[in-house]
Amino acid sequence: MQKEELRSEDKKSSYELFFDIPVGPQHPALKEPAFFKFKVEGERVIGVDADVSYNHRGIEKALEQRNYIQNIYLIERICGICNVAHTLCYAQAVEQIHGKEIPPRANYIRLMIEELARIHSHTLWLGVAAHEIGFDTLFMYVWRDREVVMDLIEMLTGNRVTTAINTIGGVRRDVSDEAKYKVKKGMDILEERLKYYKKVAINDPTINARCSGVGILKPRDAIKLCAVGPTLRASGIKNDVRADDPYALHDEVPFNVITYDTMDVLARVLVRVDETLESVNMVRYCVDHMPSGEVKIKLPLSPPIGESVSRVEAPRGELIHYARSNGTNKPERYKVRTPTFENIPSVCEMLTSKNGYEVNIADIPITLASIDPCFSCTARMEFRDVSKGKTWIWSLEELKAHCKKKGI
Amino acid sequence: MNENEISEALKSKFGNNILETKTSKRRVFINISTKVYKDVIRYLVEELGFNHVQTITGVDVGNFIEIMPHLGRGVTVTVKTRIEKNRPALSTITDIVPGASVHEREIHDILGVVFEGHPNLTRIILPENWPEGVYPLRKDYTPEQPVPMKEVS
Numbered sequence: 001m002q003k004e005e006l007r008s009e010d011k012k013s014s015y016e017l018f019f020d021i022p023v024g025p026q027h028p029a030l031k032e033p034a035f036f037k038f039k040v041e042g043e044r045v046i047g048v049d050a051d052v053s054y055n056h057r058g059i060e061k062a063l064e065q066r067n068y069i070q071n072i073y074l075i076e077r078i079c080g081i082c083n084v085a086h087t088l089c090y091a092q093a094v095e096q097i098h099g100k101e102i103p104p105r106a107n108y109i110r111l112m113i114e115e116l117a118r119i120h121s122h123t124l125w126l127g128v129a130a131h132e133i134g135f136d137t138l139f140m141y142v143w144r145d146r147e148v149v150m151d152l153i154e155m156l157t158g159n160r161v162t163t164a165i166n167t168i169g170g171v172r173r174d175v176s177d178e179a180k181y182k183v184k185k186g187m188d189i190l191e192e193r194l195k196y197y198k199k200v201a202i203n204d205p206t207i208n209a210r211c212s213g214v215g216i217l218k219p220r221d222a223i224k225l226c227a228v229g230p231t232l233r234a235s236g237i238k239n240d241v242r243a244d245d246p247y248a249l250h251d252e253v254p255f256n257v258i259t260y261d262t263m264d265v266l267a268r269v270l271v272r273v274d275e276t277l278e279s280v281n282m283v284r285y286c287v288d289h290m291p292s293g294e295v296k297i298k299l300p301l302s303p304p305i306g307e308s309v310s311r312v313e314a315p316r317g318e319l320i321h322y323a324r325s326n327g328t329n330k331p332e333r334y335k336v337r338t339p340t341f342e343n344i345p346s347v348c349e350m351l352t353s354k355n356g357y358e359v360n361i362a363d364i365p366i367t368l369a370s371i372d373p374c375f376s377c378t379a380r381m382e383f384r385d386v387s388k389g390k391t392w393i394w395s396l397e398e399l400k401a402h403c404k405k406k407g408i
Numbered sequence: 409m410n411e412n413e414i415s416e417a418l419k420s421k422f423g424n425n426i427l428e429t430k431t432s433k434r435r436v437f438i439n440i441s442t443k444v445y446k447d448v449i450r451y452l453v454e455e456l457g458f459n460h461v462q463t464i465t466g467v468d469v470g471n472f473i474e475i476m477p478h479l480g481r482g483v484t485v486t487v488k489t490r491i492e493k494n495r496p497a498l499s500t501i502t503d504i505v506p507g508a509s510v511h512e513r514e515i516h517d518i519l520g521v522v523f524e525g526h527p528n529l530t531r532i533i534l535p536e537n538w539p540e541g542v543y544p545l546r547k548d549y550t551p552e553q554p555v556p557m558k559e560v561s
Contacts, residue, residue: 226507
């Protein structure tokens with residue numbers, strides 16, 4: 001019946017039927033297993049179904065069966081790229097249950113490593129985004145410069161990716177004066193390069209043609225669909241966990257919350273580049289103002305009975321951990337909500353043509369990449385969008401009513 | 409609004425239905441009776457402006473299941489309510505915050521809670537071949553233990 005309806009609606013179009021294009025779970029355009037079914041009318045995308053549950057590993061159950069120390073290393077493996085954010089969030093959650101503050105030097109080191117990880121994640125993303133729009137020269141350049149920060153992370157923590165620097169009660173390693181000197185040198189190189197990339201992003205005709213006006217997310221939709229992180233800030237909403245709910249001395253280290261109001265992919269590029277520059281300054285501030293003292297306090301293995309909600313601004317957005325302890329050395333319940341999970345409804349919104357806003361098949365890779373998706377983080381998600389047929393002729397009110405009905 | 413103002417506002421609005429409040433730095437935990445669950449969420453979202461659902465946590469606590477939406481972008485308000493485990497049903501909040509849809513579906517999958525009025529309460533995170541009626545995050549579920557690898561002779 002629906003098909004009949006669609007046909008009669010679309011008599012004028014040269015395409016009588018709509019096609020489904022399956023993308024994934026294994027596909028060259030996606031770096032991780034996820035499945036997207038795009039409903040297209042010619043080149044126009046009129047709807048999308050997403051299934052990103054291919055990586056579900058049952059980590060929340062596994063966390064309940066291991067003790068708090070083992071869990072640090074399991075938490076870290078939720079996601080490779082934002083492992084620092086996960087361990088930081090976990091350590092904070094457990095420390096909140098203990099009701100203990102960690103030494104200021106430990107907080108400074110945590111913040112510094114977190115910002116270095118943000119630089120690494122955002123530059124990684126910038127490279128991937130350049131690759132998605134076919135600008136491989138930029139991709140190679142950015143990833144070459146990313147090695148600077150990777151080497152710094154390796155020097156400070158002992159490992160390039162899974163750093164395991166945060167632990168319950170502080171950090172595992174101190175930072176030497178020599179390391180501080182090297183970090184500052186590295187930041188000088190990165191700042192210069194990032195300023196250049198910002199200039200490229202603003203002036204380059206290729207980037208402008210592929211990113212400007214693509215993947216629009218209106219502020220009202222962003223709030224309604226609970227978008228987080230750079231995706232939200234690129235829609236002009238000033239929101240950052242580091243500013244609104246400061247943790248790890250983010251209230252002491254000055255920084256600006258970057259927003260752009262063009263709501264498109266280009267805005268997301270610029271938000272990330274500017275944020276990376278802010279991170280560079282924050283790392284410098286940490287190096288200059290790091291107090292002396294201990295980097296770790298000893299806490300008992302079993303925290304008292306209690307619960308806590310811990311929040312961290314991961315590179316992709318707000319990360320939430322909820323912990324509940326029962327007095328033993330294993331948590332009663334541990335819940336993780338990652339930013340990509342929260343942003344999937346928003347990306348489905350970006351990929352649906354409506355009310356004169358057109359999405360082409362060629363825009364799919366960069367729009368998907370623009371939320372910086374991390375499916376191994378998410379690994380628990382299947383979303384059904386408004387693509388049940390009539391999307392392109394609805395008024396906004398009708399669409400809203402439909403969204404409400406569908407609970408999207 | 410700071411933490412204490414929020415808990416006071418809720419207490420004066422809902423009276424005895426607020427069973428317990430606990431506040432710490434930028435965190436509010438309120439324990440409410442199930443019958444005002446939706447009204448409390450509506451009040452928080454529409455009147456106090458906590459329009460962001462961070463996530464919804466579900467915990468198996470013996471004979472009950474605890475459902476906890478965490479709301480807000482600055483101060484986090486955690487609303488706790490308990491439902492019976494042998495009849496786990498609660499009204500949905502997707503009509504108030506559309507973004508809560510995915511979280512309710514997640515809890516439906518892992519704890520078997522039915523959110524009444526949810527428009528599309530289908531499987532979301534578990535594989536297609538997962539048996540019906542098995543809820544992995546309930547305490548009576550024990551995951552399969554890995555079998556040690558056999559030596560090849």
